[in-house]
Amino acid sequence: MCGRYASSRRPEDLAGIFEIEKWEPEETLEPDYNVAPTKEVYAVLDRPLKDADSPHPVRQLRKLKWGLVPSWAKTPEGGARMINARAETVHEKPAYRRAFAARRCIIPADGYYEWVTGTQERELEVEGKKKRPRKQPYFVLPADGSVFAMAGLYEFWRDRTLPDDHPQAWWVTCSVITTEAESTPLAVAPADGPHSLVDIHPRMPLMLSPDRWDAWLDPARTDPDALRDLLAPPPPGLMRAYPVSTAVSNVRNNGPELLKELQAPEEGTLF
Secondary structure (H helix, E strand, O other): OOOOEEEOOOHHHHHHHHOOOEOOHHHOOOOEEEEOOOOEEEEEEEEOOOOOOOOOOEEEEEEEEEOOOOOOOOOOHHHHHOOEEEOOOOOOOOOOHHHHHHOEEEEEEOEEEEEEEOHHHHHHHHOOOOOOOOEEEEEEEEOOOOOEEEEEEEEEEEOOOOOOOOOOOEEEEEEEEEEEOOOOEOOEOOOOOOOEHHHHOOEEEOEOOHHHHHHHHOOOOOOHHHHHHHHOOOOOOOEEEEEOOHHHHOOOOOOHHHHOOOOOOOOOOOO
């Protein structure tokens, strides 16, 4: 799954990486090292500009809320639960299938966090000696330091309780697509820890390699069967993972120190 990630790149950098044609300076977000559901996040999407004469899509960097609210939802309350969409079923689930066909995006990240319950902790839990085992967070990122381009969907929702000219009349929300975690060895693995992504968690965000960006963002591609080919996992062996401080477990903590690699898992959280 993807429940927390880091995003520290500046919009100027993202514009160069993704060949952005349009972004509004007033939508600039501060670097966020502990992105949590319902926060505003950057998303790359291809869409015609509002009130533009040309119908052609323009690549934009937009600020969206993480947690997809379907257009048909009566209220936005369910968005916090819809932060992830499974690649295996995204084409058929009512909440996601329309967005999958027409409103796809890329959610750029430095990498994502995932929590592992250590072997010793799991044994204590099984024995009933510890009800809430302490979990060790790991940061997962491309081994070469490139951007982690997560496949995403976005959707529009109209708040009918507000007038048309109200700035919050329309919500634009998004969801990260996840897939089965890789079982192949990590490109760089911690000495005392998991050796593959599936050792950390059975799911992972679907990372799109650069050769798929244009096809994924193209709103003219609407055939679900053809689009599903783009949901294939990236080539194996591109990722690394390392333990980080349990401070990231508290969403109020936010700073570059959360990405600092620990030499070993924290005491009580050995893998």
